[in-house]
Amino acid sequence: MLADVLREAEMRWPGNLYNRVDARSGEIECAPEAVSEICGWLFSEREYIFACLIAEERSPDWELRYVWYGAGDDGVIHVVARQPVAEQTFASLIGRVHAVDWSEREAEDLFGLVFQGHPRLGDFVLHDDRWNREVTPMRKQVDANAPLVRLLPEREWRPLLVLNAPGGFAMPIGPVYSGVTESALFLLETQGEDVIRCVPRLFYKYRALEKLAEGRTAAYALLLAERCNGTSAFAHSLAFCQAAEKIGGVNVPSRARALRILLAELERFRHHTAAIREICESTGLAVGASEAAILEEELLRLSCQYTGHRYLFGLNTIGGLTRDFEIGPCLQTLEMAQSILRRLERLEQRLRRTNTFVDRIEEVGSVSPQDAREFGLVGPIARASGVARDLRKMQPYSGYENFSFNVPQEQAGDGYARLRVLFAEARQAVGLIEQAVSALPLGPIRAETAHLAPGAALGWVEAPRGAAFHWLRLADDLTVERYHLATPSFLNWNGFHLATENFSFQDFPIILATFGLSMAENDR
Amino acid sequence: MSRWVLSGLKTGIKTTHYPAQQEIHAGVSPGLPVTGSAEGRTAEICPTAALTSSEGRIEVNYRRCIHCFRCVRSAESAPLDWQQGYEWAARAADRPALETGAFGRSLNVLVVDAGDCGACLSEIAQLTNPYYNIHRLGFFITPTPRNADVLLVVGPATDQMRAALKKAYDAMPEPRRVVAAGVCALSGGIFGPSLVSGAGAADVVPVDVEVPGCPPPPLAILHGLLVAVERKPSAFLSSPSAPANPVEAAP
Ligand code: SF4
Numbered sequence: 092m093l094a095d096v097l098r099e100a101e102m103r104w105p106g107n108l109y110n111r112v113d114a115r116s117g118e119i120e121c122a123p124e125a126v127s128e129i130c131g132w133l134f135s136e137r138e139y140i141f142a143c144l145i146a147e148e149r150s151p152d153w154e155l156r157y158v159w160y161g162a163g164d165d166g167v168i169h170v171v172a173r174q175p176v177a178e179q180t181f182a183s184l185i186g187r188v189h190a191v192d193w194s195e196r197e198a199e200d201l202f203g204l205v206f207q208g209h210p211r212l213g214d215f216v217l218h219d220d221r222w223n224r225e226v227t228p229m230r231k232q233v234d235a236n237a238p239l240v241r242l243l244p245e246r247e248w249r250p251l252l253v254l255n256a257p258g259g260f261a262m263p264i265g266p267v268y269s270g271v272t273e274s275a276l277f278l279l280e281t282q283g284e285d286v287i288r289c290v291p292r293l294f295y296k297y298r299a300l301e302k303l304a305e306g307r308t309a310a311y312a313l314l315l316a317e318r319c320n321g322t323s324a325f326a327h328s329l330a331f332c333q334a335a336e337k338i339g340g341v342n343v344p345s346r347a348r349a350l351r352i353l354l355a356e357l358e359r360f361r362h363h364t365a366a367i368r369e370i371c372e373s374t375g376l377a378v379g380a381s382e383a384a385i386l387e388e389e390l391l392r393l394s395c396q397y398t399g400h401r402y403l404f405g406l407n408t409i410g411g412l413t414r415d416f417e418i419g420p421c422l423q424t425l426e427m428a429q430s431i432l433r434r435l436e437r438l439e440q441r442l443r444r445t446n447t448f449v450d451r452i453e454e455v456g457s458v459s460p461q462d463a464r465e466f467g468l469v470g471p472i473a474r475a476s477g478v479a480r481d482l483r484k485m486q487p488y489s490g491y492e493n494f495s496f497n498v499p500q501e502q503a504g505d506g507y508a509r510l511r512v513l514f515a516e517a518r519q520a521v522g523l524i525e526q527a528v529s530a531l532p533l534g535p536i537r538a539e540t541a542h543l544a545p546g547a548a549l550g551w552v553e554a555p556r557g558a559a560f561h562w563l564r565l566a567d568d569l570t571v572e573r574y575h576l577a578t579p580s581f582l583n584w585n586g587f588h589l590a591t592e593n594f595s596f597q598d599f600p601i602i603l604a605t606f607g608l609s610m611a612e613n614d615r
Numbered sequence: 616m617s618r619w620v621l622s623g624l625k626t627g628i629k630t631t632h633y634p635a636q637q638e639i640h641a642g643v644s645p646g647l648p649v650t651g652s653a654e655g656r657t658a659e660i661c662p663t664a665a666l667t668s669s670e671g672r673i674e675v676n677y678r679r680c681i682h683c684f685r686c687v688r689s690a691e692s693a694p695l696d697w698q699q700g701y702e703w704a705a706r707a708a709d710r711p712a713l714e715t716g717a718f719g720r721s722l723n724v725l726v727v728d729a730g731d732c733g734a735c736l737s738e739i740a741q742l743t744n745p746y747y748n749i750h751r752l753g754f755f756i757t758p759t760p761r762n763a764d765v766l767l768v769v770g771p772a773t774d775q776m777r778a779a780l781k782k783a784y785d786a787m788p789e790p791r792r793v794v795a796a797g798v799c800a801l802s803g804g805i806f807g808p809s810l811v812s813g814a815g816a817a818d819v820v821p822v823d824v825e826v827p828g829c830p831p832p833p834l835a836i837l838h839g840l841l842v843a844v845e846r847k848p849s850a851f852l853s854s855p856s857a858p859a860n861p862v863e864a865a866p
Pocket of ligand 1: 681
């Protein structure tokens with residue numbers, strides 16, 4: 092229970108502010124020195140899950156906000172610390188919680204903060220061959236439109252070889268590396284036959300989305316939220332809208348809430364079908380891949396016929412949806428989705444019986460439940476490693492609490508387990524579409540008044556790849572003061588190394604595919 | 616294995632007949648807004664300044680339209696006309712034409728992601744699915760620049776991808792063509808130009824063919840490839856005559 096947790100924390104660390112914001116959320120305001128202990132306690136003793144770290148430059152102070160969540164009554168807890176802007180050093184949580192690793196590095200790169208105790212590795216969001224370390228794009232004084240001062244000529248970048256063994260070398264793959272792939276670089280450290288570990292170098296696609304939102308209207312920032320990741324655009328636009336709706340106290344009509352679930356699940360179904368196609372491709376199973384590709388294209392066409400856009404762009408708006416759907420198309424969409432699911436299930440059956448395929452993905456890229464928890468993994472990857480976390484269940488939104496579904500879970504944590512979770516969730520998505528269509532409330536699809544107000548709120552969704560959190564702060568003139576999005580790809584890349592220890596080279600594409608992460612969603 | 620052969624055969628032929636015939640299946644394209652009378656409409660509704668009004672008309676700049684649908688679904692402005700179709704690709708005016716037969720019968724395409732959101736790449740990935748199967752036209756996706764004829768770029772050209780993009784282009788043999796797909800690659804879209812992005816692929820490499828859309832559907836990208844090798848005529852990216860060869864929506 093949230094109330095108990097806050098009470099106990101208050102007893103242990105008196106003198107801080109403990110606020111119940113509402114039934115499901117609380118805030119602990121404490122001195123910077125106390126953050127690490129309190130967060131460590133929330134994580135290891137009360138089993139809260141790390142959501143995100145939000146850094147804000149709110150003159151005259153820095154505001155650092157570590158967000159945690161649990162299931163149901165445990166709610167969401169923000170641990171907030173402030174200190175003067177001139178003072179840039181905070182204590183790192185890394186010694187207590189591995190899951191914050193990347194979040195702190197990101198805040199370090201973008202704001203110039205220093206996290207004491209964090210092994211300062213550099214070359215993260217901002218690549219060292221491009222920019223001086225002094226560059227801090229998210230600081231308020233930096234202009235979003237003027238190009239950052241680049242290093243000229245570019246410094247030569249050399250991978251840091253961590254492996255210290257005779258004959259060891261690092262093989263770089265990327266950033267442009269094969270067929271149709273997002274840009275990223277992978278350093279495979281090898282000592283001959285096997286790869287000992289893999290270090291991803293990401294953020295080639297860093298578009299500074301959060302910076303671009305600042306000073307714009309919320310309606311404009313919504314376009315950015317939607318395009319942070321085109322293949323889960325609906326999920327992210329929904330999280331953003333929910334944050335804005337919370338700030339404004341906007342009541343979204345029940346019809347819009349149900350339709351949002353329908354559309355979010357249609358997106359999940361398409362996303363998982365695409366992920367299954369990629370896994371088939373990675374093993375070289377051409378017929379399986381092209382069968383999944385047929386279903387994927389049919390789902391794209393279905394989405395377009397139903398909503399006007401193949402990737403569900405332009406549907407969410409603050410207060411509801413931009414368009415209504417008549418019952419006929421809803422029923423047709425359901426019927427089509429069910430028939431596509433039947434074919435997907437036949438594909439699943441055949442895949443299960445194809446030993447040459449199963450052998451390639453079984454016991455490949457395994458992540459143990461304990462590691463998944465330690466490193467804060469989310470989404471299908473966590474669920475395939477026996478960690479059943481799903482925001483639709485843990486902190487339901489948009490009315491998911493009224494739907495009946497379970498959270499598919501597997502224990503093995505390998506590539507095959509992740510594939511099985513994808514199939515199970517695709518099935519469940521269609522079940523949710525069915526429930527939404529069969530009980531669609533009547534009424535408007537948009538709140539009559541969707542007035543915004545100054546303030547801040549956190550919106551979240553279980554996106555196809557896992558938990559996504561969007562933090563929005565609106566200034567007095569209602570423009571965006573700070574927008575931060577924590578995405579499942581970002582959370583999960585932080586644990587990618589767990590799946591890439593001592594593997595054989597030809598398994599690399601398979602591990603990548605069964606992780607199914609997006610660079611756009613990570614790099615932002 | 617025979618199970619797979621059998622199921623492969625059972626799926627039957629689904630491939631589009633485009634470019635020999637127009638594809639009319641519903642859902643292959645989201646369509647685009649079209650230029651029309653300004654009556655009851657306001658260009659300000661567009662968040663990306665893709666609309667301009669002059670002399671009683673509202674004109675659409677396809678290098679900027681991001682398919683947000685605000686000009687057709689907003690209460691503040693009468694809806695713009697919306698047109699289906701997908702033959703949207705246009706040849707950049709300042710680029711030389713190819714000699715006929717420059718590329719022979721098959722064409723290798725190198726795809727470079729210069730910071731897209733994932734939707735453009737996803738649509739490119741569809742090109743090899745059985746519905747579009749570009750192999751039948753002699754188009755192949757290649758992983759290396761050394762044997763690439765066409766560079767297909769998506770994304771606004773983020774700063775951290777500039778070097779890799781330039782390097783890929785420089786490594787390609789002549790003759791070579793560059794196709795930029797998606798509004799981000801054409802103008803920077805909503806991401807650029809900015810502190811960390813350029814204003815599209817043309818900031819780094821010379822662009823021959825531009826394919827608008829957010830994202831452009833697979834057939835629009837295919838049209839772009841066909842325009843690049845002069846197998847299809849170019850469309851126009853700004854009013855009044857855009858886009859060319861509109862196809863009616865399936866009923
Ligand atoms: S759909 Fe295109 S033209 Fe219409 S408002 Fe959106 S960006 Fe502007």
